[in-house]
Amino acid sequence: MxxxxxxxxxxxxxxxxxxxxTLFDRPSAKTSPNTPPPTTRTGGKRMKAAKWTVTAVICASVALGLYTNAAATAATIGAVLVLGLLYVYFIYFGRPSHVxxxxxxxxxxxxxxxxxxxxxxxxxxxxxxxxxxxxxxxxxxxxxxxxxxxxxxxxxxxxxxxxxxxxxxxxxxxxxxxxxxxxxxxxxxxxxxxxxxxxxxxxxxxxxxxxxxxxxxxxxxxxxxxxxxxxxxxxxxxxxxxxxxxxxxxxxxxxxxxxxxxxxxxxxxxxxxxxxxxxxxxxxxxxxxxxxxxxxxxxxxxxxxxxxxxxxxxxxxxxxxxxxxxxxxxxxxxxxxxxxxxxxxxxxxxxxxxxxxxxxx
Structure with missing residues (x-):
């Protein structure tokens, strides 16, 4: 395709x-197109650190839940996955409204x-x-x-x-x-x-x-x-x-x-x-x-x-x-x-x- x-x-x-x-705004000759400004680099590092922190917290919570109550935690994870799949299929990939x-x-x-x-x-x-x-x-x-x-x-x-x-x-x-x-x-x-x-x-x-x-x-x-x-x-x-x-x-x-x-x-x-x-x-x-x-x-x-x-x-x-x-x-x-x-x-x-x-x- x-x-x-x-x-x-x-x-x-x-x-x-x-x-x-005009499709693109071309960068000037003095600026590399792959070099973001300093503020962008700093913001990107903070965002990446935040994502890793959230991921670590979620993983730790799942591990603790499995350790303390494996059955309830597994059921919760399963329910979240099912709801996520239903959302993707029926809402994200749902048919747009008819006209x-x-x-x-x-x-x-x-x-x-x-x-x-x-x-x-x-x-x-x-x-x-x-x-x-x-x-x-x-x-x-x-x-x-x-x-x-x-x-x-x-x-x-x-x-x-x-x-x-x-x-x-x-x-x-x-x-x-x-x-x-x-x-x-x-x-x-x-x-x-x-x-x-x-x-x-x-x-x-x-x-x-x-x-x-x-x-x-x-x-x-x-x-x-x-x-x-x-x-x-x-x-x-x-x-x-x-x-x-x-x-x-x-x-x-x-x-x-x-x-x-x-x-x-x-x-x-x-x-x-x-x-x-x-x-x-x-x-x-x-x-x-x-x-x-x-x-x-x-x-x-x-x-x-x-x-x-x-x-x-x-x-x-x-x-x-x-x-x-x-x-x-x-x-x-x-x-x-x-x-x-x-x-x-x-x-x-x-x-x-x-x-x-x-x-x-």
Missing amino acids: GDNLHGNDAGYAALAQSIDL ASLNEVADTKWHTVDLGRTTVSADGSAYRMFVRRGTSSNLVIHFYGGGACWDGETAARPITLLGVVRGYTRELQMFYFNSLTRLFPAVLAGMADRRDTTNAFRDWNFVFVPYSTGDLHVGDTSNTYSHNGKTITVHHNGRNNATAVLDWVYANFPEADKVLVSGESAGAWASAFYAPQIADHYTDSKLYCLSDGVGVVTERWRDIVDTIWKADSAKKPWASTSAPTSTRTRSFTAPTRPRAISSTCTPTRSTTTPSPASAPH
Whole structure:
């Protein structure tokens, strides 16, 4: 996956500067960027000493409790752990409040938007998007990533939290999200972090497009796969989900000074795929596309996209290479066999829109 939502400043520093934003306050030549002022060093030492003191007191109290009344102390520790887990799961990772339109949002917190019956995750569970109102007239539309599936073996191995902890995603033992994870939007960082004063996008309106269909956000079918005698039904509903998100965005953000269409991993591919359509809507806006960390290397690319996922790339007006040119985004071309891509694109005055069979580079 890419790093533009996971705290990597380098991933979007150049982009931020290219759209007239100041991302960092650079230190003077006489001051080392790693040398804090004396008062900061002193305060840091006092804070560290306080933390060690509190830790020592807690450990001593637990040891004394176990020595004097082991059963009661163990029960207390267990209760604290259980309450902590319940807090993390139901409160920290709890779903943000629901809204139907942006008019209901009066704060800068995340909110959930249900998009209707046409939207669904791969396993048939509910799909929804997340929105956060900003304090500027600029807009980020971010497509999240998370693998893909195209046959029985990959469909039988969705990504799970326990599997991530065990490292199965790094070892390619799990392949895609088949439902929405509770981790989002609570753990979003980087571009989405409003608390980071060095984040150039902290005051932008932010639309987060989750990914849970295993089809790079472009599928339009439901398939039944077989693996080891088991059948797995996967709803490759990425096209309908993305279309519903964009319809909501157009209705609630009719105008924007600047629009950044971004994505990582599978979402990076989707950001480039949908950028021309978004540009055709925001004709008076400055539009930028940030596609971070996606690669597809397979001779079956066209078959997977158009036959298995039923994306019908050649028939969709904004996805056809013969479509009319847009005036807002960059021109893309690609060889017959896709290769690994990682691109940042900025607006030019003419383009031929990309399609799944002609991946952007």
